[in-house]
Amino acid sequence: MLKVNHLRKTFGPIQAVNDVSFHVERGEVLGFLGPNGAGKTTTMRMITGFLPPTSGTAIITGHDIVREPVPAKKQIGYLPENAPVYSDMTVWNYLAFIATIRGFTGCQRQERVGKTIELCRLESVKHQAIGTLSKGYRQRTCFAQALIHDPPILIMDEPTDGLDPNQKHVVRMMIRDMAPQKAIVISTHILEEVEAVCTRAMVICNGSIAANGSPADLKTKSRTYGAIELTLSSMPGDLISKLQQLPSAAKVETRDHSVTIYPRDPKQLFPDVMGLVKANSAWPLTGLKALDGRLDDVFRNLTQAREPAATR
Amino acid sequence: MDSIRNITAITKRELGSYFESPVAYVFMVVFLVLIGFLTFFVSRFYEAGQADLRPFFFWHPWMFLILVPAVAMRLWAEERRSGTIETLLTLPITMTQATLGKFIAAWIFLALAILLTFPIVLTTAYLGAPDRGAIMGGYLGSVLLAGAYLSVGMLTSAFTRNQVISFVLAVVICLFLLLAGWPPVTDLVARWAPDWLVQGVAAFSFMPHYEAFQKGVLDIRDFAYYFSIMIFMLFGTNLVLENRKSA
Numbered sequence A: 001m002l003k004v005n006h007l008r009k010t011f012g013p014i015q016a017v018n019d020v021s022f023h024v025e026r027g028e029v030l031g032f033l034g035p036n037g038a039g040k041t042t043t044m045r046m047i048t049g050f051l052p053p054t055s056g057t058a059i060i061t062g063h064d065i066v067r068e069p070v071p072a073k074k075q076i077g078y079l080p081e082n083a084p085v086y087s088d089m090t091v092w093n094y095l096a097f098i099a100t101i102r103g104f105t106g107c108q109r110q111e112r113v114g115k116t117i118e119l120c121r122l123e124s125v126k127h128q129a130i131g132t133l134s135k136g137y138r139q140r141t142c143f144a145q146a147l148i149h150d151p152p153i154l155i156m157d158e159p160t161d162g163l164d165p166n167q168k169h170v171v172r173m174m175i176r177d178m179a180p181q182k183a184i185v186i187s188t189h190i191l192e193e194v195e196a197v198c199t200r201a202m203v204i205c206n207g208s209i210a211a212n213g214s215p216a217d218l219k220t221k222s223r224t225y226g227a228i229e230l231t232l233s234s235m236p237g238d239l240i241s242k243l244q245q246l247p248s249a250a251k252v253e254t255r256d257h258s259v260t261i262y263p264r265d266p267k268q269l270f271p272d273v274m275g276l277v278k279a280n281s282a283w284p285l286t287g288l289k290a291l292d293g294r295l296d297d298v299f300r301n302l303t304q305a306r307e308p309a310a311t312r
Numbered sequence B: 001m002d003s004i005r006n007i008t009a010i011t012k013r014e015l016g017s018y019f020e021s022p023v024a025y026v027f028m029v030v031f032l033v034l035i036g037f038l039t040f041f042v043s044r045f046y047e048a049g050q051a052d053l054r055p056f057f058f059w060h061p062w063m064f065l066i067l068v069p070a071v072a073m074r075l076w077a078e079e080r081r082s083g084t085i086e087t088l089l090t091l092p093i094t095m096t097q098a099t100l101g102k103f104i105a106a107w108i109f110l111a112l113a114i115l116l117t118f119p120i121v122l123t124t125a126y127l128g129a130p131d132r133g134a135i136m137g138g139y140l141g142s143v144l145l146a147g148a149y150l151s152v153g154m155l156t157s158a159f160t161r162n163q164v165i166s167f168v169l170a171v172v173i174c175l176f177l178l179l180a181g182w183p184p185v186t187d188l189v190a191r192w193a194p195d196w197l198v199q200g201v202a203a204f205s206f207m208p209h210y211e212a213f214q215k216g217v218l219d220i221r222d223f224a225y226y227f228s229i230m231i232f233m234l235f236g237t238n239l240v241l242e243n244r245k246s247a
């Protein structure tokens, strides 16, 4: 549905996006992750036809955004960063304007606008000027603008930015509900969001792709993937040394009453630790937890290693 | 058909937002009061007792010089500043449709302000029998002149997100185009510059074309002049925007 081929963008001496290629199929939700200034927004701006790429292109359901921008843009719903909407218009008038340009007329337009307002829970403010709305409602108005024509491709730059926890949840649910019929790309700084809605995550750093895979795949690159955490009411003297002697354990860390064993061999560690625990039934064990890795670990590993380059 | 629909939608939206804000009304009042003041008190139109609107039309190019760039400066600069340019230009419209829609809306607004001066025309009817053709021609020339200024202001507005810079640039360019063909200036320059240069530059000026309309002479060449200025400036606007949308 969406194919991005070798996108590149330079602003004078700044290489904002450097050879980014990926594709997104129907039913997929791709999450862009990356530190500030990584090039997420710039990539989205090129895909949506706002910025001309320095080289490369994006193919939107068969239409090249550079060579046939209008048919390509028809297939896209775009929620830009910071939700820029005309502040002097009312929500209703603004959405009616967008609907007109999206090709709806007459009562079909009224119906479309009404439905979208309902979907995005904007009824209470529909006749209010957008400039007088709170940030969250402005964000939702812009979200509505992106959805009004039910586009097959949805590009959203930090869609839950500025929303309260309930609204964040609502938006995530909406994205999940829409996902089967659409190809969706979102960017976010909230890692739980990636686990909650994305089928695939892509870490961008300094303009290029540092990792691309399902959230579960990415988590396997985490230091804590396959690690085991034991909690005990007191610390028996022989515990640490016995754990350290396990061939499948790489490192053992203690903190207060808990011990974390990092794996050398993630598959073998769990049975090994279980065996030890069974053999030493005198250990005052109160809890045992297998950790499945944390995205923020992976994120930090992938992006911090390159930080010196980022400061230029 | 899509293009007509898109241009109309943008024009309507723009016009709506003019009248949504107090700026539009302030502009109209300032324009009408100023033109009335200049015509009646500075040019002593009433005392002259002639049913001739020349003292009225004389002031238009000078008033527009300040007022039209003031309208034009926000056209793109404001979209840039607020970021709405990004939602606008990722809609399935072409750059030309967006520019034209905005241009037409601002032009309609200016034409409306100009037409609201009709009480002055009624005064001439009271003073005597004015030349209807000259009045119609004068108004037509004035609206076209406003359009030409507007297209200049639109181009400078596309250049920068700073409205003050956009305003100043537009005033300077319009002033140049105005003075290049204004007899007091051309006479002065003709003393040292070669004749062909003076004539060549004057050919680009608004003034001779504007004055032709006031005599009630509708020459296709004057229309062509104004429209080519506008098309040239709008084309330039497109080009600038294509290259520096996010700047």
Ligand SMILES: Nc1ncnc2c1ncn2[C@@H]1O[C@H](COP(=O)(O)OP(=O)(O)OP(=O)(O)O)[C@@H](O)[C@H]1O
Pocket: A011, A014, A015, A016, A034, A035, A036, A037, A038, A039, A040, A041, A042, A043, A081, B246, B247
């Ligand atoms: N119009 C522009 N002119 C010059 N440089 C720009 C422009 N737009 C973006 N950049 C640069 O491109 C790089 C990528 O910016 P971009 O906005 O894409 O980052 P991002 O990943 O969206 O960051 P954030 O998480 O903060 O939103 C940055 O170094 C930025 O300074």
Ligand SMILES: [Mg+2]
Pocket: A040, A041, A042, A081, A157
């Ligand atoms: Mg960004």
